[in-house]
Amino acid sequence: MEVGRKMANMLGTDDDLNFxxxxxxxxxxxxxxxxxxxxxxxxxxxPKTNGKRGFSETVDLxxxxxxxxxxxxxxxxxxxxxxxxKSGSAKDPAKPPxxxxxxxxxxxxxxxxxxxxxxxxxxxESGNSGAALVKVSMDGAPYLxxxxxxxxxxxxxxxxxxxxxxxxxxxxxxxxxxxxxFMNESKLMDLLNSSDYVPSYEDKDGDxxxxxxxxxxxFVDSCKRLRIMKGSEAIGLAPxxxxxxxxxx
Amino acid sequence: xxxxxxxxxxxxxxxxxDLDFTSxxxxxxxxxxxxxxxxxxxxxxxxxxxxNxxxNxxHFLTSRRDRNTASLVCKSWYRVEALTRSELFIxxxxxxxxxxxxxxxxxVRALHLKGRPRFADFNxxxxxxxxxxxxxxxxxxxxxxxxxxxxxxxxxxTDDDLATLAESFLGFKELVLVCCDGFGTSGLSIxxxxxxxxKVLDLIESEVSDDETDWILCFPEGESHLExxxxxxxxxxxxxxxxxRLVARSPSLKKLKxxxxxxxxxxxxxxxxxxxxxxxxxxxxxxxxxAGQGDQEPDYVTAFAACKSLVCLSGFREIIPDYLPAIYPxxxxxxxxxxxxANITAEQLKPIISNCHKLQVFWVLDSxxxxxxxxxxxxxxxxxxxxxxxxxxxxxxxxxxxxxxxQAISEGCRKLQSILYFCQRMTNAAxxxxxxxxxxxxxxxxxxMGRHRPDHVTGEPMDDGFGAIVMNCKKLxxxxxxxxxxxxxxxxxxxxxKLVRTLSVAFAGDSDMALKYVLEGCPQLQKLEIRDSPxxxxxxxxxxxxxxxxxxxxxxxxxxxxxxxxxxxxxxPRLVVEVIRSADxxxxxxxxxxxxxxxxxxxxxxxxxxxxxxx
Numbered sequence: 111m112e113v114g115r116k117m118a119n120m121l122g123t124d125d126d127l128n129f130x131x132x133x134x135x136x137x138x139x140x141x142x143x144x145x146x147x148x149x150x151x152x153x154x155x156x157p158k159t160n161g162k163r164g165f166s167e168t169v170d171l172x173x174x175x176x177x178x179x180x181x182x183x184x185x186x187x188x189x190x191x192x193x194x195x196k197s198g199s200a201k202d203p204a205k206p207p208x209x210x211x212x213x214x215x216x217x218x219x220x221x222x223x224x225x226x227x228x229x230x231x232x233x234x235e236s237g238n239s240g241a242a243l244v245k246v247s248m249d250g251a252p253y254l255x256x257x258x259x260x261x262x263x264x265x266x267x268x269x270x271x272x273x274x275x276x277x278x279x280x281x282x283x284x285x286x287x288x289x290x291x292f293m294n295e296s297k298l299m300d301l302l303n304s305s306d307y308v309p310s311y312e313d314k315d316g317d318x319x320x321x322x323x324x325x326x327x328x329f330v331d332s333c334k335r336l337r338i339m340k341g342s343e344a345i346g347l348a349p350x351x352x353x354x355x356x357x358x359x
Numbered sequence: 360x361x362x363x364x365x366x367x368x369x370x371x372x373x374x375x376x377d378l379d380f381t382s383x384x385x386x387x388x389x390x391x392x393x394x395x396x397x398x399x400x401x402x403x404x405x406x407x408x409x410x411n412x413x414x415n416x417x418h419f420l421t422s423r424r425d426r427n428t429a430s431l432v433c434k435s436w437y438r439v440e441a442l443t444r445s446e447l448f449i450x451x452x453x454x455x456x457x458x459x460x461x462x463x464x465x466x467v468r469a470l471h472l473k474g475r476p477r478f479a480d481f482n483x484x485x486x487x488x489x490x491x492x493x494x495x496x497x498x499x500x501x502x503x504x505x506x507x508x509x510x511x512x513x514x515x516x517t518d519d520d521l522a523t524l525a526e527s528f529l530g531f532k533e534l535v536l537v538c539c540d541g542f543g544t545s546g547l548s549i550x551x552x553x554x555x556x557x558k559v560l561d562l563i564e565s566e567v568s569d570d571e572t573d574w575i576l577c578f579p580e581g582e583s584h585l586e587x588x589x590x591x592x593x594x595x596x597x598x599x600x601x602x603x604r605l606v607a608r609s610p611s612l613k614k615l616k617x618x619x620x621x622x623x624x625x626x627x628x629x630x631x632x633x634x635x636x637x638x639x640x641x642x643x644x645x646x647x648x649x650a651g652q653g654d655q656e657p658d659y660v661t662a663f664a665a666c667k668s669l670v671c672l673s674g675f676r677e678i679i680p681d682y683l684p685a686i687y688p689x690x691x692x693x694x695x696x697x698x699x700x701a702n703i704t705a706e707q708l709k710p711i712i713s714n715c716h717k718l719q720v721f722w723v724l725d726s727x728x729x730x731x732x733x734x735x736x737x738x739x740x741x742x743x744x745x746x747x748x749x750x751x752x753x754x755x756x757x758x759x760x761x762x763x764x765x766q767a768i769s770e771g772c773r774k775l776q777s778i779l780y781f782c783q784r785m786t787n788a789a790x791x792x793x794x795x796x797x798x799x800x801x802x803x804x805x806x807x808m809g810r811h812r813p814d815h816v817t818g819e820p821m822d823d824g825f826g827a828i829v830m831n832c833k834k835l836x837x838x839x840x841x842x843x844x845x846x847x848x849x850x851x852x853x854x855x856x857k858l859v860r861t862l863s864v865a866f867a868g869d870s871d872m873a874l875k876y877v878l879e880g881c882p883q884l885q886k887l888e889i890r891d892s893p894x895x896x897x898x899x900x901x902x903x904x905x906x907x908x909x910x911x912x913x914x915x916x917x918x919x920x921x922x923x924x925x926x927x928x929x930x931x932p933r934l935v936v937e938v939i940r941s942a943d944x945x946x947x948x949x950x951x952x953x954x955x956x957x958x959x960x961x962x963x964x965x966x967x968x969x970x971x972x973x974x
Contacts (some may be wrong), residue, residue: 206737210751214481215865216781216808218752219538221564221592225700226750229677254571 457498500527518546616640641674659685673697732764736771760781790824826851853880878902896923
């Protein structure tokens, strides 16, 4: 028994190394290398728990499915001697190795995990990792939604996503790169008049701007929340938006 | 516990009524003191006198265990005890129905309910399993309108429930929600606006959804009776100006725990208004982004120094360690310090902790490393409770704390009663040392984060360490085990863990014997939660003699089969046997993913979701 267990341990340890390499990870590719190399684990990115609450819930869900699959597989082989995890790793190398991260382990509440993940995000200088979750409200809709701006690469993609979320919303004709031409006042007015709804956003300065006034990446960095407002209301924003645009140029 | 007594009560309905009458007469004699001729004397209502006396006496009985015992003496004591019970504790909301509870206990002032099993916190169960507060609030609204306090843990509370609470109970005073969900800021708004007598509103680790309502503004104008306001778990900004006015008009406010959207500058303003605070949650403990460069920083040190009654400090949600020195003035008074959201180093901790001579409760992150723990051990001789949480809660992360810090704590903090310790490395020697150094341990929860990890020095299983804990810590009632464990560890627990009431097991044991040892050996076992351990139907059957004495048994990802669970369900009619699947699994499989079973007077519940099958 003792020898067998020690064997399992040794194999287990080896497999741990393998797990790291073969681990399917939902974070950035650089994540794993940092963890393996670093002593400063507290500040290194955590591939699995990046992002705000919504995101990590998604991650958890995915893990749940995978963990369920592996335990279902092993459940079917009731003659196995060792425990599920051990048998998966030690006795049957033909099976895929058990996931290194298991649902609900270590037993830290998601509440706490989310807070630690949020702290990590806000302390990172690059600000490139993690989700950019912003609230989206639509005038007349009874509920708020949240989108992760980092999931989209262009205004068009964002527009499609918003259209799916709020089925009565369609973005007007935004020109070739999806940007509004603020320089041309009449064109702007046409756009606002023709759309039922227009997306606006609150930027870092707290100002409400029309979506599409800056290049996409700049928008992602400065957008704090989105509001889909009626075109007629948005006209009120236009002058200020144009001012800001002109002052930038 | 009260449900168990009810169980026994029902069996005791059978004693003949003349026996009751005789015992009443005898008691009347004792009460009045005279012996002769008393059996002839027709006192007006002997039962009435008895009941009046009993009522007066039983009012003083507060411990619910004592009350449960008293209620078993005879029918009349049962009746009077029920009339005088003011605090009703129900450890499993499905063990008894609201109707039954309100029928028996008609004058309850405080209701304490617990819902979901603890392992649900770790995503081991799909959401919407149950534990709804709604039927309870409706039943109590009708039957006990003088209810003043509600304490809920792991229950689902809706906005409507909050509205009902506020509208149906005129003198409502205290609401404490721990690990609850299902409600939002609009529910809170209605609640606070209608509860004019509110003294306590504590939201602890609960999920509050943002309906964009300004609930702080909804507190009624005029002097407030607030004594405690805890909202550090609310993950949305609040109206600070409204909060400031609220604090200013709450002269009785003693406990205030802010959320991370309150900056340190705002904290200052609140502290200046409320130097009488005893419990403070500091919010973010960093400046807001809007603070200008040239602005003068308020004198935080003076603000803290003015809070002479401050004994409990927490918060530090987004700490800028530069501001830590502000709390120096109060360190010497602190009995409770929660740094468990503050990613600080040993160097940053030391100047604080070296002054905390009176500290009894300390929650911290493992970022302080073994060195930080050594500093704690050097100063905090009065420490009763220590919790060390991981910054990086993954199996394969580097562990900044180990057996070194653990042993240091055991040597320095001899009065330790409760420990929760997350680590990546541990040795039997350190655990054995703690079992000897800290004989007062009541709660021992060690989480070695890597599954099946042995003693990292000897390579041995962790059996001997946990064995020493159950052997030497004679007051132990709660135990959570981890690391590589064989059946031997459970043999120890069964043999020596005679007072153990709660046991948590994960990825441990070799065979059914392990579970048998525990079920046969631990007479006080109430709550048993097991995951991913090789225990099967045979082991489950070995607990049949005990399941009615337990609050619940949870077993997930073990070796149970549908048939095995059905056998139990048939053998024990008062046990509710729930088999829980993952939300997307459609059919019942031979193997059981999760078993959750509990005693109940009500039989299967009628609000079970699709993924739950009750056998």
